[in-house]
Amino acid sequence: xxxxxxxxxxxxxxxxxxxxxxxxxxxxxxxxxxxxxxxxxxxxxxxxxxxxxxxxxxxxxxxxxxxxxxxxxxxxxxxxxxxxxxxxxxxxxxxxxxxxxxxxxxxxxxxxxxxxxxxxxxxxxxxxxxxxxxxxxxxxxxxxxxxxxxxxxxxxxxxxxxxxxxxxxxxxxxxxxxxxxxxxxxxxxxxxxxxxxxxxxxxxxxxxxxxxxxxxxxxxxxxxxxxxxxxxxxxxxxxx
Amino acid sequence: xxxxxxxxxxxxxxxxxxxxxxxxxxxxxxxxxxxxxxxxxxxxxxxxxxxxxxxxxxxxxxxxxxxxxxxxxxxxxxxxxxxxxxxxxxxxxxxxxxxxxxxxxxxxxxxxxxxxxxxxxxxxxxxxxxxxxxxxxxxxxxxxxxxxxxxxxxxxxxxxxxxxxxxxxxxxxxxxxxxxxxxxxxxxxxxxxxxxxxxxxxxxxxxxxxxxxxxxxxxxxxxxxxxxxxxxxxxxxxxx
DNA sequence: CCAAAAGTGTTACACGTACACCCATGA
DNA sequence: TCATGGGTGTACGTGTAACACTTTTGG
Numbered sequence: 001x002x003x004x005x006x007x008x009x010x011x012x013x014x015x016x017x018x019x020x021x022x023x024x025x026x027x028x029x030x031x032x033x034x035x036x037x038x039x040x041x042x043x044x045x046x047x048x049x050x051x052x053x054x055x056x057x058x059x060x061x062x063x064x065x066x067x068x069x070x071x072x073x074x075x076x077x078x079x080x081x082x083x084x085x086x087x088x089x090x091x092x093x094x095x096x097x098x099x100x101x102x103x104x105x106x107x108x109x110x111x112x113x114x115x116x117x118x119x120x121x122x123x124x125x126x127x128x129x130x131x132x133x134x135x136x137x138x139x140x141x142x143x144x145x146x147x148x149x150x151x152x153x154x155x156x157x158x159x160x161x162x163x164x165x166x167x168x169x170x171x172x173x174x175x176x177x178x179x180x181x182x183x184x185x186x187x188x189x190x191x192x193x194x195x196x197x198x199x200x201x202x203x204x205x206x207x208x209x210x211x212x213x214x215x216x217x218x219x220x221x222x223x224x225x226x227x228x229x230x231x232x233x234x235x236x237x238x239x240x
Numbered sequence: 241x242x243x244x245x246x247x248x249x250x251x252x253x254x255x256x257x258x259x260x261x262x263x264x265x266x267x268x269x270x271x272x273x274x275x276x277x278x279x280x281x282x283x284x285x286x287x288x289x290x291x292x293x294x295x296x297x298x299x300x301x302x303x304x305x306x307x308x309x310x311x312x313x314x315x316x317x318x319x320x321x322x323x324x325x326x327x328x329x330x331x332x333x334x335x336x337x338x339x340x341x342x343x344x345x346x347x348x349x350x351x352x353x354x355x356x357x358x359x360x361x362x363x364x365x366x367x368x369x370x371x372x373x374x375x376x377x378x379x380x381x382x383x384x385x386x387x388x389x390x391x392x393x394x395x396x397x398x399x400x401x402x403x404x405x406x407x408x409x410x411x412x413x414x415x416x417x418x419x420x421x422x423x424x425x426x427x428x429x430x431x432x433x434x435x436x437x438x439x440x441x442x443x444x445x446x447x448x449x450x451x452x453x454x455x456x457x458x459x460x461x462x463x464x465x466x467x468x469x470x471x472x473x474x475x476x477x478x479x480x
Numbered sequence: 481c482c483a484a485a486a487g488t489g490t491t492a493c494a495c496g497t498a499c500a501c502c503c504a505t506g507a
Numbered sequence: 508t509c510a511t512g513g514g515t516g517t518a519c520g521t522g523t524a525a526c527a528c529t530t531t532t533g534g
Contacts, residue, residue, distance in 0.1 A: 015289065015340075016300075016341055016343075020300065021261035021263055022264055023259055023261055024262055024264065047255070048255070049255065060256075061260070061344075062260055063262060063335075064335050064342075066335050067331055067334075068333065088330055091328055093306055093346070094307075095304050095305055100255075100256065101256055102304075103256075106331050106333070173486085174486070174487095189524075189526085190487085191525095192524065194487075194488085195489095211532095211533090215483090215484070215485075215531070215532040215533045215534080216487090216530075217485090217486080218487085219486090414512075414514095429498075431498095431499085431500095431515070431516080432498085434514075451505090451506090453511095454504090454505085454511060454513065455505040455507080455510090455512075456506090456511080456512065456513055456514090457512095458512080458514085459514095
C-alpha cells in the first residue's frame with residue numbers, strides 16, 4: 001500500500017509539499033588517550049567560512065548515505081581507521097546555530113587508539129591532537145559538543161567497558177587506571193582499582209611486560225571481549 | 241569575519257553548493273502511567289501514505305524552528321501540555337528509512353501525567369493510549385523507536401528522578417513503587433523500596449490520604465524539586 | 481644502592497537484600 | 508469481623524573505601 005503510493009508520486013510525495021528541506025551534517029568528537037591525558041582531534045579551518053578557527057571535523061550527510069555512515073566516512077578519511085568505537089552523542093538542532101543556512105548537526109563521538117591511526121592522513125588534513133583540558137575555543141556550538149561528549153564518556157565508561165577502546169590492545173593496569181583517572185578527573189586508589197578490575201574476570205594476563213614507564217615493568221593484559229559478552233548474558237554488571 | 245562572509249553570500253553559502261538537503265522530522269514517544277502499567281500515545285493514520293496504520297505522532301521541522309521546539313509544538317498540539325519532560329532519544333538516519341524521500345527523524349520521548357492532558361484534543365487527533373506491552377506494530381522504524389525509548393527510560397529512571405513526571409503531583413508510595421515495577425518489569429520489595437526512597441529526603445509527606453485503592457488509604461507525597469536541586473549540588477546521587 | 485613504579489591484604493563501615501507481622505478501615 | 512492493602516524493623520552478607528609496605532630492577 002505504501003509502495004503504490006510512492007510509485008504514484010513522482011519524486012517527492014505530495015505530503016512533503018510545502019515542507020522545508022535543510023542540510024544535515026555530522027561532527028566528530030574524536031577522543032584519544034596518551035601520557036595520562038585525554039586528547040581531542042581538532043583542526044584549523046583552511047577555507048571560508050571561519051578560516052583559521054579551530055573546529056571539529058565534520059561533513060554534510062549525502063542524500064543516499066546513512067547518518068552513521070557519514071560519520072564513519074569522515075572518521076576513516078581523517079584517521080584511516082574503520083571499525084572504531086563510535087556512537088551518536090546528540091543532535092544540535094537550534095535554528096540559528098549556523099549563521100549561513102539552516103544546518104542541523106548530529107554529534108558523533110569516537111574513541112580511538114593513538115598507536116593505530118594514520119599519522120600522515122591526520123597531518124594532511126591539518127588536524128592535531130589537543131589535551132581536552134587545554135582546548136582553544138571552537139567554532140559554532142562545537143565547544144558545547146565537546147562538553148557534552150566528555151560528560152557522556154564519563155557516564156558511560158562507568159558501566160560499560162568502553163575505556164579499553166582508548167588503550168592499545170595490550171595495556172597495563174597502571175595505564176588503565178591512569179585512563180580512568182583522566183576520564184573521571186579524580187585520583188583512584190591503586191589497590192582498590194586493581195581489585196575491582198580483576199574481579200570482573202575480563203582481562204587476560206599476558207606473559208609480556210611493558211617496561212616503558214618503570215624499571216621493574218608492568219604486566220600487559222588484553223580485554224577479553226568474548227568472555228565479557230558471555231557474562232553480559234548471565235546478567236552481570238560491570239562498574240568501575 | 242564569519243559575518244562578512246555570510247553577507248557576501250546571497251542566501252546559501254558557496255560552501256553548501258552541491259550539498260544535499262533533506263527533510264528533518266521529529267517523532268514523539270509519549271509515555272504515560274496508569275493502573276500499574278506504562279502507556280504509549282499512538283494514532284492511526286487517517287491519510288496517505290500508510291493510511292490506517294498505527295504510528296507515533298511526528299512532524300517535519302520547519303526551517304526557522306529549533307528541533308526541540310518542533311517536538312514541543314507537536315506535544316502541545318496533541319496533548320495541550322507545555323513544559324513537560326521531554327528529551328532527545330536519538331536520531332533515526334538510515335538513508336532508506338522512509339521509502340518516499342530522504343527524511344531523517346529525531347526521536348523525542350516525553351513523560352506526561354495522565355490526569356493532566358487534554359482528552360478532547362487527543363481524541364480529536366485520533367490518538368489513543370496503548371499499554372506498552374501490548375502494542376500493535378507501528379509504521380517505518382517506529383517500533384524500534386519505542387524499544388529504544390523504553391530502554392532509555394529504564395536506564396535513566398534508575399539514576400534520575402524522572403519517574404515522578406509520570407505520576408500526578410500528589411502520589412502515594414505504593415503508586416510510586418508500582419511505577420518503578422512497570423518500568424523495570426520486576427517486582428520490588430515494598431519495605432526496601434520505601435526505605436530507599438525515603439532515605440533521599442526528597443519527598444514531602446502531605447496530610448492527605450488517597451483512599452482510591454484501599455480502605456485504610458495511603459498518605460500522599462509531593463516531590464521536592466528544590467531540595468533535590470540543592471542536594472545535587474553537594475554531590476549526592478539518587479538511585480532507585 | 482637507591483629511586484621509582486608495580487604489586488599485594490586487612491579492616492571498618494555502609495548499603496543492599498531477604499524476610500513476616502501488625503495496622504487501619506469500609507463493607 | 509474480615510478482607511484488603513498500608514506501613515514498619517532486623518539480621519546478614521556483600522561491596523566499598525581507607526590505609527602502608529614489600530618487590531623489582533636499571534642506572
